[in-house]
Amino acid sequence: MSRRVWTGVVLAAGLMAAAVGYGYSRPGATATLLSRHSMPAMQAPAREVAITPEGKLFHDPSCPYIHGKPEMVSAQEAARRGYTPCPRCLGKYLRR
Numbered sequence: 001m002s003r004r005v006w007t008g009v010v011l012a013a014g015l016m017a018a019a020v021g022y023g024y025s026r027p028g029a030t031a032t033l034l035s036r037h038s039m040p041a042m043q044a045p046a047r048e049v050a051i052t053p054e055g056k057l058f059h060d061p062s063c064p065y066i067h068g069k070p071e072m073v074s075a076q077e078a079a080r081r082g083y084t085p086c087p088r089c090l091g092k093y094l095r096r
């Protein structure tokens, strides 16, 4: 019984150490990632994407389905604002 509890403590400490180590390796990203548990699982492209005020999708800048004047933001920023990847040009980033 006590052995099982001890194992749990060791596991929890190990997970916390791993989380801290991850934070150190990516300065500035930790707080954002930790507050993102409610976001849909999505793999975002690591580059700028085009969004429009009218739309709810973010696009590759070369996508022909962009309507209106595109604004260039990072994919992370687009996701934070509630945009989702365009299924036509960024469908590979949609996890269904």
Ligand SMILES: [Zn+2]
Binding pocket: 058, 059, 060, 063, 064, 065, 066, 086, 087, 088, 089, 090
């Ligand atoms: Zn598109």
